[in-house]
Amino acid sequence: MKTYRLKIKPQGSFLTLWQADTVFGNLCWIMAWREGGDTLKEFLAEYKNGNPAVVLSDGMPGDFLPSPAHLSLVEQKGEGFAAYKKAKELKKVGWLTPEIFQSVRNGNLDINPAQDAKTFKTFITLHSSINRISGTTGEEGSLFELEEHALSESEQFISIYLKIKDGWEEKVFALFKNLSLTGYGKKKSVGKGAFDIIGQLELFHGFNDFKGSNGFMSLSNFVPAKNDPTDGFYKTLVKYGKLGGEFTFCGKPFKKPLMMLTYGSSFKVNGNIKPFYGRMVENIAPVKSEVVQYGYSFAVPVRLEKI
Numbered sequence: 001m002k003t004y005r006l007k008i009k010p011q012g013s014f015l016t017l018w019q020a021d022t023v024f025g026n027l028c029w030i031m032a033w034r035e036g037g038d039t040l041k042e043f044l045a046e047y048k049n050g051n052p053a054v055v056l057s058d059g060m061p062g063d064f065l066p067s068p069a070h071l072s073l074v075e076q077k078g079e080g081f082a083a084y085k086k087a088k089e090l091k092k093v094g095w096l097t098p099e100i101f102q103s104v105r106n107g108n109l110d111i112n113p114a115q116d117a118k119t120f121k122t123f124i125t126l127h128s129s130i131n132r133i134s135g136t137t138g139e140e141g142s143l144f145e146l147e148e149h150a151l152s153e154s155e156q157f158i159s160i161y162l163k164i165k166d167g168w169e170e171k172v173f174a175l176f177k178n179l180s181l182t183g184y185g186k187k188k189s190v191g192k193g194a195f196d197i198i199g200q201l202e203l204f205h206g207f208n209d210f211k212g213s214n215g216f217m218s219l220s221n222f223v224p225a226k227n228d229p230t231d232g233f234y235k236t237l238v239k240y241g242k243l244g245g246e247f248t249f250c251g252k253p254f255k256k257p258l259m260m261l262t263y264g265s266s267f268k269v270n271g272n273i274k275p276f277y278g279r280m281v282e283n284i285a286p287v288k289s290e291v292v293q294y295g296y297s298f299a300v301p302v303r304l305e306k307i
Contacts, residue, residue: 001163001275007198009030009157011107013148014193016185018059018158020220024294026184027175029245032169044292045179046158047280055276057219058297061119062094066264068217070233071109094121107303155272157198163275173201213301217266222278223295232267243285252287273301
């Protein structure tokens with residue numbers, strides 16, 4: 001697999017975060033509409049067998065990359081108030097510049113937390129539903145809130161990193177082009193999640209393996225497979241997913257709650273570091289047994305021996 005970067009430029013705010021599993025689900029619907037359900041089933045069967053054609057990262061702001069989960073633990077090994085204070089500051093660091101990320105990847109965790117960046121912003125907007133008969137608002141309960149997200153003014157694009165098997169590059173790019181025409185995530189029918197693609201897929205060499213690496217850090221939320229490494233550092237989130245596309249109208253569009261490890265989680269590895277870890281999760285939707293949940297990790301080699 002080769003590693004690529006795809007830059008996308010949101011045309012405004014979006015309600016759905018650019019998480020790898022959600023992006024993957026949107027691309028699967030595009031494939032089903034373009035090439036039919038049988039093609040999609042064959043595509044997903046390879047994922048169930050541990051042979052994915054493409055592995056995605058979560059969407060990253062500009063050139064920034066996530067802080068690893070183990071970053072704040074170094075100073076906690078020290079003693080005194082100064083070590084405690086710096087550990088608390090490091091814990092708040094969400095994003096790293098490419099240069100600092102490479103330094104951290106090579107095992108140097110002595111970074112300046114003041115270099116943290118405010119890259120995404122989240123805000124609440126008020127809306128009101130319209131009565132279809134009267135065409136007016138004002139009925140009790142018609143006012144509601146939406147949580148929206150947007151890039152900060154200092155960032156111009158979102159980076160999605162991809163590991164793609166040879167021969168799949170053109171198809172993957174075409175799926176993203178089609179997704180840019182339909183929009184992404186919630187409320188795309190009113191323009192939320194609209195985006196443009198900047199340029200083409202770019203070969204990316206910033207995540208290559210190096211001498212001394214002994215673990216991996218994930219750039220996507222994921223669900224570990226049975227034999228994945230367990231000695232590491234991680235945070236968790238619980239997803240309450242919903243079915244998309246035509247399945248939205250099946251009557252019970254809710255998936256089972258799913259615990260995932262977040263991007264930034266890192267684990268020690270004995271032996272060679274694989275390009276991806278994790279798995280597909282089956283039986284996630286009670287009324288649609290064929291639905292699966294993407295749970296692969298976009299793995300980046302790191303050095304963890306100083307922890």
